[in-house]
Amino acid sequence: MGRVLVMLTAAAAVVACSVATVMVRRRVRRRRKWRKVVRLLKDLEESFETPLGRLRQMVDAIAVEMQAGLVSEGGSKLKMLLTFVDDLPNGSERGTYYALHLGGSYFRIIRVHLGGQRSSLEVQDIERHSIPTSLLNSTSEVLFDFLASSLQRFIEKEGHESISSQDVKRELAFTFSFPVKQTSLSSGVLIKWTKGFAISEMAGEDIAECLQGAVDRRGLDIHVAALVNDTVGALSYGHYHDPDTIAAVVFGTGSNACYLERTDAIIKCQNPRTTSGSMVVNMEWGNFWSSRLPRTSYDIELDAESLNSNDMGFEKMIGGMYLGDIVRRVILRMSQESDIFGPISSILSTPFVLRTNSVSAMHEDDTPELHEVATILKHLGVPKVPLKVRKLVVKICDVVTRRAARLAAAGISGILKKLGRDGSVGEGRRRSSDKQMMRRTVVAVEGGLYSNYRMFREYLDEALSDILGEDVARQVVIKAMEDGSSIGSALLLASSHSVRTISNI
């Protein structure tokens, strides 16, 4: 009996020892794996880094490129497109106007009534719909017929109190969020599609004519009287409410900016013939490029697999369409190089399956157990990961979004620098031009990324203060304006009813 007990005890000791050994080995392996993940995270942080010195170099590069784009056609990757907008709305406009806004993810239709005073601006109706994905690679005819039929429905529900009782055509501004070479306020040709659009038979077509044709085919009493870039609409809206507004930036599906430039600085346009002495320039800053941009292997892969590779490099680092996909690529790479996410998910391998709104939901998840992160990862085919892995995912969102917001801030500072409003006038001249330097400057900002993603906004504000310094940053007001692009386009049409054509560009 005693012998049996001894043997049993010895066997139990052996088993306990082996279990302990296995556990220790597993722990060592887990630690080693985690160390690898920590190394991957460190590499990620380093490659996405945007130190102040680098941001300042970018600011300089943007100002230089802006200048080059103003001097000659094709002088820079920044197209610096003329908009033929010289007078911005000021609040005195009157009448009823419409806008149809084709964005990257949504289209909107609005009707506004203006009573001659800022306070009497009335948005009488506004509709916002997702753009059906089937349209993205359809034909010009399908796209414009779709827009015209949406307009028809919008008008049909107006009833009898509408403008048509005055027996005049409805005046509509077409807000178009893609690069257009304008030939007048009401006409322009598409340069190229961006943001995943690839509609055939369109490059070189007059956009306003296409919409007017589709509207006429349906017998609608609508005159497409203005073709307005969405940033220009946002600037108009900003200026309507606050005349210190001199630039506008869109952070939505894509990203772009415009600003008010002196006509004598637009050297490529020899006779802009504006009465105000200035003109709004559509930068098309999504295409900005500089060797100072922190380009990573994720950006290179994303670009190579995109419909418009070697194009829109800046937009691909800051646009809402792309941030989710950068985060997805990082998670995918980490899951390939370590098994912390479990077996590699085929869902995670699908481009654009992770949207930027999910990135913000994960980033801003304030539940102690990170429930939102767990739910989104589950939808990506990554169920049941421990809390520390969920925290890692939050960190990845942070790294990608922080870079985007800081680059966006450098972009805004670049515009301010070009306008001499960044406070960087030579130290010697500082005292005499204090007033000029510290002039209040309002930048209108619009877009779903900015309005819905708090961390993006906070990082952008922080970087602006870092770049400009507290004193100057205090004079720079970033004003968010929901639906500003659409409403502002209608306001612009109201303020600039006559169509001016400039032929000698």
Ligand code: ADP
């Ligand atoms: P559009 O680009 O069609 O003009 P928006 O300005 O509304 O439309 O921008 C839509 C984009 O904003 C989405 O594609 C997405 O990238 C981004 N976005 C929307 N909601 C959020 C959110 N909650 N968090 C982060 N990004 C968002």
Ligand code: MG
């Ligand atoms: Mg938009």
